[in-house]
Amino acid sequence: MSATSLAAAPVAALLLGVLIQLCLSPLLSPRAKGRIALVSGLAALLAAISLVPTVNGGRVVTTTLFDWDSGTPLRYHIDGLSLLFVLMATGIGTAILLYCIEYMADEREGATRFYVLMLLFMAGLVNLVCCADLLLMYASWEVIGLCSYFLVGFWYTDPAASEGARKVLVMTHLPGYGLLAAVLIVFSRTGSFAWPDPAVRQAFTGGLFLLILLAAMAKSVLVPLHTWIPEAMQAPTPVSALLHSACYVKAGVYLIARTFSFMTWPAGGQALVLTLGCATILVGAVFALRETDLKRLLAFSTVSQLGFIVTGLGLGTKAGVTAGLFYCLSHGLFKATLFLCAGVVQHAAGTRDLSQLGGLAARLPRTAFLWILAAAAIVGVPLTNGFIAKWLLYTAALDGSAVVVVLIAWIGSVLSSLYMLKATVATFFGDLPPALKHRQLAEAPGSMQVGIGVLSVGCVVFGIAPQLTMQWVVNPAAMSLGFPPAESVSWLGISGTSGASGALAAGVIMIALLVGGVLYSVATPRRDPAVGIFTGGDPLPAVGQVVTASDFLETIEDTFAPAYRALNPDPLYRAVWVQVRGIGERMDQGLTPMIEAHPFWAAAAAVGVTTLLLSVFS
């Protein structure tokens, strides 16, 4: 089968899954629905993988599927960048769907709705990144927006979920008009929506870049449009995982990256994106530090991590863009792992409040292990993909003499170590809190663990052998944006060398790490897990007590107190909403009683106004 005929296969597989769910809904159990969704996701992933050899060779797969609207066909243009995001959506999405089978097994009423929305979510992102037409790209943009809205409000009778969904809708949909405005203005200039069309490329100007960036900022939680994401944590955990890792926040990253294909960034554009990226790194990390809700902490960590990714793209060099794209893929893997582990914790403990958790490593050892792997990746510990991603980013920033960027990224990395340490220790180490001691704390069922395991293995495999993703996915993506292939990356992220010296260096590092590990295990006496916990510098509690989130970083929280007030834009948004609503209410109170009580006088006044209008304008 040719690559052209396979181009639509990922979306088709996902939509077929939707159709089956809808048609067979009354006959299937929630588990069966989950399995069907998994098969759809798997088929989409295999179809995406089958495109890799073609796209890796520098080819672009193009095809026209059907005439969507008169004069606007649904055309695909699949290049390296598209494929990176397709693989991320289908690969990570499929692992999450595997996890969902057991997680949603008791959800009798909403299982069809859930799986239909999940599959549409994935299909929406795949369609978004494959579309050659900007209008249909926008339509997909809104489809994934709606999917996230409905999924965040999945438990719609819960007021918190409902309000969270409202915030997601308003805060991401409204800036999305920036993208639509840019698309339509380009259309009015050229008569075309096709971004590969050279005429369209020439029509993009600096103002339109700002409109596109506005839309991307809201989707990719860049400061100051990031405040919807903690509220989205009312969603079922697999939704949070998909939203954060592959199918939602990454849409904005795709859009920013795609602008390299169809426009030259205006003067100041790079500085603006870098500023937004760096501010997002810091704000996300600072807010994550004070969170005591495990999922909200992860949500703010997504804000911070997206800052790293966008900073990479903002550097605008081949090394920077490569680093940003590698970071994007890596973040998908470790963030999905962390969310899915958080789901297991919440499921087992009945809470995600860090002050009520602790000591779960003893009862959920496999979950703790997988969490630690992903936490190591997000912090940037060697042997994980997070290390490679950060390494590439620092290198790119240093190559570009962006010392301030390096400094901010370094501070962000330190802060991410602190909040991940807080989350890890408060959840998994110390003694079990009294409330959990008598609770049945069981590990997640096998399929859920496999789902998490696949993702966390990815964090390690692509940390040890990053050349796999660099060669097959990331470099073709950067090349499709017009950047030459980046310097080759070898084992453990060692770059610039090939052959014996690189392998030797990698070998030395591996041996050193192994020896270190052996020495540590031999030299460290076995201890009660409840004592000797590193708390980040605060006084240790008495032996046997639980170390909770509030024991951590109180000093830092106090230090950042003014920042928490100053950096939260929600009061401003609320003030705008109150003002707009107030105008409407005052207009209604002022006009309606008078007009409706005397409709014929109102008609006479309206005739007078019309005549006046005509005399002024005619």
Add this chain to the structure above:
Amino acid sequence: MNHTDAAFLELFLLVLASVALFATIIVQGDRRWWRLFTCLALLVVAAIVVGDGWSRRLLLDGAVFLAALMIATRGGPEAARAGRIYFALMVLSIVCIAGAMLLLGPGRTPLPHTGKTMILVLIIIGFGLKLAFVPFYFWLPTVAAAASPMTTVVIVSVLDAAAFFELAHLRQAVPWVFMEYRTVWIVVALASMYGGALLALGQRDLKRMLAFSSIDDMGYLLLGLTAGPGMGLTGALAGAFGHSLSKLLLFGAVGVAETRLGAPLTLDSRGQAARFPICSAAFIVGALAVIGIPPTCGFVGRWRLYAAGAELGGNALVIAMMIATGVAVLYYARAIHRVWLGGTGERAAWPEARVPNLTLTLLVAVILALGIFPAPFISVLP
């Protein structure tokens, strides 16, 4: 009958059939309502079949008077007053439009400036009253609050759509009315968009909010007509089509829920989705279609209207239109989350009647199908 007439005939038949199905459970008034409704449906169908001209206008005017009687059949002083207001203002509207047509004459010969201004005044007053755009909107919220939901649907989704269709014919037949007075039409359109949207934000009653949302919508459609053939006219007609369907869905959902609840839906009626999940889903889809969010049919018309705005008034007008849409997002999001979603403390849905639920489901399917595969539908529009 041309393709566009045929498309609108199909639309009206769908709306009228749906209204009849909804009316089987939503209390509309006494038996006279059904007789009036049947006569109105026949007049509307006949008006489309006879084609453009005086006969169509007369048949539609007859339907408008029947609608005024339908408002009054609900009973009570408020309904009677709303019926009287509607009747009187429609008489004024018909007189103005007829006057404009007479002044235009059959040959539509060149006219002096004063004559043109006079015709324009009559057209704006006549169609302004019929279509309820600012500053002639004031009858619509009164009617929406006092009439039964299905009577309001007949007025908004059939009679207003037919009147708009008539105005679109006028746009093609007498282009100077729009081309020479673009600024006036743009001001009226923007006033409708912003006036309707801001006043909708001030409402607590859902039916009144929907009425103001219709006024808001009319602003976009007028702007499309002003832009003229191409994106503007196609967008306006596609928008009118989507407007009819989505308003039918919205009023249908509200009507079904209100009938079961026995009280009007207001912003204080929290968590109705727990009781009426299908009505709630239908309302959300209807709201998305009115706002013009893909993949609903509303987007098919709306993006063309934005593009027409870009042609007509450049980037500033597009952005102004989008800001007005943003206000619409705010009031619909508030309605969805204050009225439908959230908690009531009840877990189980109330038993719902099958026929209206099936009708709502079918309408949702039509709105999505036209949004996902709009090409066949768009190809029949001019």
